[in-house]
Amino acid sequence: MGKLLVLTVLITIIGIATWCALPMLLPESPPQLDANEWWGPMDTKGKVDASIKPFQVKFTEEIIKDLKNRLQNKRQLVPPLEGIGFEYGFNSKEIEPWAKYWSEEYKFGDREKFFNKFPQYKTNIQGLNIHFIRVKPQVQPGVTVVPLLLMHGWPGSVREFYEAIPLLTKPVSGYDFAFEVIVPSLPGYGFSDATVRPGLGSAQIGVIFKNLMNRLGHKKFYIQGGDWGAIIASQMATMFQNDILGMHSNMLIVQTGCSTLKTIAGAFFPSLIVESHLADRMYPLWKYFSYLMEEFGYMHLQATKPDTVGVALSDSPTGLLSYILEKFSTWTRFEHRTLVNGGLTFRFSKDQLIDNLMVYWASNSITTSMRLYAENMSNKNRALGIDKFSTSVPTWALQAKNELFYQPPNILRHKYSNLLGVTVLDDGGHFIAFEMPKVFADDVFKAVKLFRDFHKTKTEL
Amino acid sequence: MGKLLVLTVLITIIGIATWCALPMLLPESPPQLDANEWWGPMDTKGKVDASIKPFQVKFTEEIIKDLKNRLQNKRQLVPPLEGIGFEYGFNSKEIEPWAKYWSEEYKFGDREKFFNKFPQYKTNIQGLNIHFIRVKPQVQPGVTVVPLLLMHGWPGSVREFYEAIPLLTKPVSGYDFAFEVIVPSLPGYGFSDATVRPGLGSAQIGVIFKNLMNRLGHKKFYIQGGDWGAIIASQMATMFQNDILGMHSNMLIVQTGCSTLKTIAGAFFPSLIVESHLADRMYPLWKYFSYLMEEFGYMHLQATKPDTVGVALSDSPTGLLSYILEKFSTWTRFEHRTLVNGGLTFRFSKDQLIDNLMVYWASNSITTSMRLYAENMSNKNRALGIDKFSTSVPTWALQAKNELFYQPPNILRHKYSNLLGVTVLDDGGHFIAFEMPKVFADDVFKAVKLFRDFHKTKTEL
Numbered sequence: 015m016g017k018l019l020v021l022t023v024l025i026t027i028i029g030i031a032t033w034c035a036l037p038m039l040l041p042e043s044p045p046q047l048d049a050n051e052w053w054g055p056m057d058t059k060g061k062v063d064a065s066i067k068p069f070q071v072k073f074t075e076e077i078i079k080d081l082k083n084r085l086q087n088k089r090q091l092v093p094p095l096e097g098i099g100f101e102y103g104f105n106s107k108e109i110e111p112w113a114k115y116w117s118e119e120y121k122f123g124d125r126e127k128f129f130n131k132f133p134q135y136k137t138n139i140q141g142l143n144i145h146f147i148r149v150k151p152q153v154q155p156g157v158t159v160v161p162l163l164l165m166h167g168w169p170g171s172v173r174e175f176y177e178a179i180p181l182l183t184k185p186v187s188g189y190d191f192a193f194e195v196i197v198p199s200l201p202g203y204g205f206s207d208a209t210v211r212p213g214l215g216s217a218q219i220g221v222i223f224k225n226l227m228n229r230l231g232h233k234k235f236y237i238q239g240g241d242w243g244a245i246i247a248s249q250m251a252t253m254f255q256n257d258i259l260g261m262h263s264n265m266l267i268v269q270t271g272c273s274t275l276k277t278i279a280g281a282f283f284p285s286l287i288v289e290s291h292l293a294d295r296m297y298p299l300w301k302y303f304s305y306l307m308e309e310f311g312y313m314h315l316q317a318t319k320p321d322t323v324g325v326a327l328s329d330s331p332t333g334l335l336s337y338i339l340e341k342f343s344t345w346t347r348f349e350h351r352t353l354v355n356g357g358l359t360f361r362f363s364k365d366q367l368i369d370n371l372m373v374y375w376a377s378n379s380i381t382t383s384m385r386l387y388a389e390n391m392s393n394k395n396r397a398l399g400i401d402k403f404s405t406s407v408p409t410w411a412l413q414a415k416n417e418l419f420y421q422p423p424n425i426l427r428h429k430y431s432n433l434l435g436v437t438v439l440d441d442g443g444h445f446i447a448f449e450m451p452k453v454f455a456d457d458v459f460k461a462v463k464l465f466r467d468f469h470k471t472k473t474e475l
Numbered sequence: 476m477g478k479l480l481v482l483t484v485l486i487t488i489i490g491i492a493t494w495c496a497l498p499m500l501l502p503e504s505p506p507q508l509d510a511n512e513w514w515g516p517m518d519t520k521g522k523v524d525a526s527i528k529p530f531q532v533k534f535t536e537e538i539i540k541d542l543k544n545r546l547q548n549k550r551q552l553v554p555p556l557e558g559i560g561f562e563y564g565f566n567s568k569e570i571e572p573w574a575k576y577w578s579e580e581y582k583f584g585d586r587e588k589f590f591n592k593f594p595q596y597k598t599n600i601q602g603l604n605i606h607f608i609r610v611k612p613q614v615q616p617g618v619t620v621v622p623l624l625l626m627h628g629w630p631g632s633v634r635e636f637y638e639a640i641p642l643l644t645k646p647v648s649g650y651d652f653a654f655e656v657i658v659p660s661l662p663g664y665g666f667s668d669a670t671v672r673p674g675l676g677s678a679q680i681g682v683i684f685k686n687l688m689n690r691l692g693h694k695k696f697y698i699q700g701g702d703w704g705a706i707i708a709s710q711m712a713t714m715f716q717n718d719i720l721g722m723h724s725n726m727l728i729v730q731t732g733c734s735t736l737k738t739i740a741g742a743f744f745p746s747l748i749v750e751s752h753l754a755d756r757m758y759p760l761w762k763y764f765s766y767l768m769e770e771f772g773y774m775h776l777q778a779t780k781p782d783t784v785g786v787a788l789s790d791s792p793t794g795l796l797s798y799i800l801e802k803f804s805t806w807t808r809f810e811h812r813t814l815v816n817g818g819l820t821f822r823f824s825k826d827q828l829i830d831n832l833m834v835y836w837a838s839n840s841i842t843t844s845m846r847l848y849a850e851n852m853s854n855k856n857r858a859l860g861i862d863k864f865s866t867s868v869p870t871w872a873l874q875a876k877n878e879l880f881y882q883p884p885n886i887l888r889h890k891y892s893n894l895l896g897v898t899v900l901d902d903g904g905h906f907i908a909f910e911m912p913k914v915f916a917d918d919v920f921k922a923v924k925l926f927r928d929f930h931k932t933k934t935e936l
Contacts, residue, residue, distance in 0.1 A: 089839065103783030104782055104786060316772075318769050321555060325567065333788070
């Protein structure tokens with residue numbers, strides 16, 4: 015029996031190794047997407063200018079009046095079930111205080127000023143007016159300015175980076191560089207236009223953002239992302255391996271047959287896959303699947319019927335609030351599900367969270383933001399198979415304790431062959447730049463220093 | 476090789492037969508639920524009266540004014556993507572005409588009268604005031620009146636049966652009986668109270684409805700259901716085999732290891748499982764799974780976060796409309812997904828569909844209606860395992876062409892040992908009583924005649 019076990023383990027290991035080596039036999043370069051694909055109305059094609067226009071966030075009197083009216087006239091809600099916190103979703107007892115704060119205490123004028131503290135622009139790329147923040151640092155001679163693209167996800171926005179931007183754009187002792195940050199709103203999110211036709215998934219957004227960076231004069235640049243931003247970053251790093259200087263991701267994941275196989279094998283032999291003190295971030299698998307079932311209904315719905323649920327979320331500010339803030343509760347700390355207030359102000363202020371809601375509400379973009387799930391899961395975009403190709407772009411992962419997924423370096427390296435390392439945090443959640451801006455900015459500095467050293471070493475060799 | 480294939484098939488058949496015989500070895504009776512479990516506030520326990528009080532549907536001036544105001548002030552919607560019908564969900568171009576009809580042409584007074592054309596009552600059962608329609612037929616001597624409980628599902632209501640009720644409650648030539656129909660609103664749906672604590676799933680609703688029938692003087696009775704109504708009916712027929720005289724279901728399903736195994740085996744050898752002209756209702760399996768993925772996001776969300784999405788749907792009538800009517804489009808004809816108008820008025824009038832919306836809107840019950848998904852999929856309720864037990868209650872299935880699921884008699888008989896037969900329709904969808912009331916009522920008569928014959932034969936033996 016002992017021999018049989020050894021044989022089984024051996025065969026398993028050889029099987030996984032073979033499977034995982036297969037992608038190496040694939041053609042090296044992933045599919046090339048059309049760099050000029052037009053996402054605006056067809057009659058605007060060739061007629062839009064490529065200038066960069068200053069932009070300011072504006073909460074109009076009309077929007078504010080209508081919003082307050084809706085908040086004050088919100089419909090009576092059924093009480094939560096006895097003894098329930100956030101286990102059935104957003105606790106309806108908490109709607110009243112949030113609606114009151116939003117309509118009576120949230121200072122729209124001050125917050126508008128806050129939003130405009132950074133220079134913002136719009137420029138038309140492939141038919142869509144893309145909104146972005148651009149902050150250049152003031153540096154002494156000897157300090158290099160390096161361009162960094164910061165990408166948000168759903169249900170976040172550029173607002174997630176407001177606390178981190180000042181930390182990234184001023185020189186830090188010990189580093190001979192500082193960042194020029196470019197922070198775009200994803201197409202269909204906030205102040206960026208939405209596509210008018212199907213097909214605009216994360217890979218196509220990657221093309222748009224590369225065009226944006228090129229237009230701003232950056233042929234080569236660093237990228238950072240979380241949530242959709244992390245997916246887009248990963249695909250940019252795969253499609254544009256010569257242009258992306260390095261990728262920092264706070265949700266780095268691999269989704270291939272090999273990663274799945276390794277994950278399953280690790281359920282039986284965890285020590286083959288993951289360091290013992292991190293095993294509980296992956297295993298037991300049943301706990302992970304139960305978590306997926308419990309927490310990913312929104313994804314299932316948004317990937318299939320975004321326009322249906324979008325009607326209600328566009329029309330009801332309390333509806334939008336509950337739908338979005340539920341994610342800021344559970345994705346920050348899973349255990350906040352049991353709290354009546356969802357632990358929302360554990361790390362965020364009410365103003366911070368409502369700022370982010372205002373991006374969706376004022377731009378009326380919740381429906382178009384949710385369509386990204388449908389596009390990414392369409393047969394056509396899945397068939398591109400970009401995730402199957404590996405990338406040599408130097409990569410760093412920031413792994414917060416409460417992130418939605420965890421994969422260890424030995425799985426990640428299958429795709430990210432130059433994963434220089436990971437920062438494993440014993441704190442923090444999904445919206446890490448928003449939640450812990452100092453930790454986030456420090457990690458980005460650390461990673462980019464390593465990326466720069468990596469390139470220098472390569473040049474020297 | 477030929478011998479090996481025969482051997483494989485033989486082993487498969489023996490395997491399935493063994494697996495499917497296993498439940499016969501289980502204890503015969505399913506778990507007994509507490510017939511007096513209290514679902515109302517604890518301080519009302521023992522203090523409510525058991526009388527039956529007349530009830531009338533009332534659309535108050537206040538509700539109508541508020542509703543019209545919301546419909547007229549609905550927020551501007553983003554247009555659908557180019558070339559898209561209902562594939563991303565409810566087409567936003569269709570919201571405007573529906574909202575206009577609801578607020579300007581729907582005659583609230585007339586519709587209220589329509590709702591009250593049948594006698595309605597409320598009575599408190601286990602702490603909840605349960606609303607029901609009760610219509611007794613006028614019959615000649617020699618015609619027997621038999622009690623029939625009709626049960627709706629989500630996102631339907633008692634309104635689904637309004638066209639069928641008159642057909643069921645008058646004598647039909649060729650039959651020596653007519654029905655007294657009792658049509659309750661499910662707890663948490665429409666005009667029935669919602670539970671105040673977790674745990675009230677379909678089996679517990681079955682207990683409440685049995686108590687309701689007993690209170691109305693019916694110790695033994697027939698049952699009919701679709702959607703949740705079909706699930707409740709199946710569980711009632713399993714738990715109360717001596718009291719249920721017969722079950723007519725328009726969504727009869729079995730969910731056991733055996734049924735799954737047979738379904739999978741049928742993917743390879745369809746002729747073992749299903750008649751060839753019906754095979755395309757089950758196979759190919761990938762098409763079925765893709766359909767599940769595409770159409771069951773709502774279920775995933777409602778089973779996990781009903782309270783979150785409930786906030787928006789309670790607050791926005793256009794949101795409620797799109798969320799509910801999407802189902803009346805796709806569940807009536809799957810291919811209506813490609814139509815800009817969703818084919819909604821293909822078989823239903825606008826008034827019919829808005830009537831059903833009014834049941835949810837006026838009672839503000841969308842959130843509590845969706846909680847049923849969470850309750851039924853809770854670990855506690857799944858552990859009851861009622862579906863695993865078979866029932867000897869005589870059963871008949873009406874199988875509409877466009878029903879969400881199809882299972883052939885040889886799978887159904889595993890649970891419903893006295894399945895007397897099925898009616899296979901080449902027309903119709905999920906809301907069959909609402910869509911084709913005459914076909915529905917005729918089939919119920921036909922089935923109950925067979926149930927009565929079945930009992931007579933049994934008595935004679």
